[in-house]
Amino acid sequence: MIRIHEVTRRFGDTTALDAVSLDIAEGEFFALLGPSGCGKTTLLRVLAGFETPDSGTVTLDGRDLLALAPHRRPVNLMFQSYALFPHMTVERNIAYGLAREGLPRAEIRERVTEVLDTVGLTALARRRPQQLSGGQRQRVALARAIVKRPRLLLLDEPLSALDKQVRAEMQLELKRLQHEAGITFLVVTHDQEEAMSLADRIAVLDAGRVQQVDTPVELYRRPRGRFVAGFVGANNIFAGRLLASGGLDVPGVGVLPAAAGDAASGDITGLVAVRPENIRFADPDGDADAPLQGTVLDISFFGGSSRIAVTVPGLDRPVLLTAPGPAPVAPGARVALSWHPESAVLIEETVETTVETTHG
Template sequence: MAKKPIGPVRRDFAPWDDPQARPYIEFRNVTKTFGDFIAVDDLSLKIYEREFFALLGGSGCGKTTMMRMLAGFETPNAGEIFLDGQNLAGVPPYKRPVNMMFQSYALFPHMSVEANVAFGLKQEGMPKAEIGERVEEMLKLVKLQDFARRKPHQLSGGQRQRVALARSLAKKPKVLLLDEPLGALDRKLREETQFELTDLQYELGMTFLIVTHDQEEAMTMADRIAVMDKGRIVQIATPAEIYELPNSRFVADFIGDINLMECKLTAREGDVSSLHAPVFGCDIKISQAVDANIGDTVWFAIRPEKVRISFEEPESRVNALKGEVWDIAYLGDVSIYHTHIANEETVRATVANRSRVVERPMSWDDEVWLSWDADAGVVLTR
């Protein structure tokens, strides 16, 4: 029986769940060092054809090094890298069926848009007529056919980004590598471009590999995300699984906002576990079978948007905390309440601002109750 997906899925596409599926890109026990620094540490990874895959992590985690090894700009100290069944060892960058799009775009300022897109095709010796057809096809694809004669300085940042994308796609590589491609765009344009890239990748049926430190970017565009730390992959999963079911405190804390409470496991009955959080002074019941022994230290993780905040005391003291509003962040669409509990521990709750007028808005120093459902959080053992 196929695994039921968590959260929304963009398409009926999950070759990683098929044991018979052959990976399109594969890293096998790859290690890369720079002097004494281990950038990538005995890493193995499988990416499938037509997948939009994201490598996500902070600076120095090894994600860009992985992309550069796939492109041929760096050589592994150990391990093997395969693309479509071919071992890439010894294959120079210009002979690899991949293309890379950089954050800087690297457009030629003295060339027109169409000349920039055509540059790589001319270098390959493609016939002039075919170059014209391919350039026209690519500019139409990125909706820049009316800007063909312009120079890069006559374009907006978003348009230059699309020129760089068209040039990267013109040679029709098997894999497109995207190195922080949207970092130079403003927030609104970046959000629009994320959806454009997703739609384009699906339309072309190509394999995209993006490197980013922006979790929202990875969550929006990728079919799967590999969260990296210190040269290793900590978790690989779909965006919804990464967010809803992190496998460690590192992943839970790295992706989005999270409340983490150190607890003791007090009871287990089937798929229900009971915890006690001594610092917060509360008992927690969760619909999850926890792989730990009674008395072990575990951590309860819950997202702020899953925490209810109210003046009214809940019927049960289980999954409930009393606190005092310490700080409020009004973001327009939502308000984030920072509530101090015992020992000045803080629990965050996010409330959607569904109307302009509220009879009694919560304010600083108000005493409130926080509560949540038994299936709202997750228990982490590491």
């Protein structure tokens, strides 16, 4: 439905968007994920009509979207601040855009009643924003956006103002609303968990460029490049030589478990990533072949699981692993670590021969 082709936007010497190309399907819940300053909000503003790109095209159903004034586009933007009118009731806030378009009162009443029911605010229709909780105000803003029935709804960090519990509830609510309304949603967020739980597909941006577009599962399992591997979830990144016979030869550490390299081209120098949940403890005395030996540095308990950091001689950063429930070890313990070779994902080929272990 939406085709973004080589869109570039500069602000002085800063390139906010650098030849960005994306396709968004009708009815899709699409997320733009990246750190602050990566260009995701600028792209949202281009689609809304608040920014004009220096080059590139944006089409909706094959028609030039950039040629339309903002108020003529079948696009609605839900602001991060919600921007509700404090002197208006919930139902008047929702009806405002329809009234500005000059729709008949009967149609306005019907559409407002319908959307109030959809977002579960019928009982609060006569209240004003200051009488509502943060989650309820967010629902009002959503209702005001979808009541106009746009083809595309843009959401800029929609859940950032909510506490953790309400945010989790609203993530489910957003998915339900998107499904019921049948509107294409494009959400901008820097929260990887939010993007992974909401979106059908995710575009990861960094420094104005698209680094990878994929489903949440594939993005997590098969990151392409160092940035995506480090930004989407925690990761252990090892640099070395991927052997055609199997294993990753890390200078000063040894051969770590990894799938065989490309036999046709021989050994490959590059980076591989191993997720913390794929690393297990081995017996440091009984498993002489355990690839890594180290000392437990720190343990973080999260209720259902524990994140354990282990310092390993030869690596400049601790190796992270996740264990179910309370940690089976204590800080200072000597441990051995291992993982299945298929868990080590090649993320980047490089000419570097140094060792690096990082985590996101």
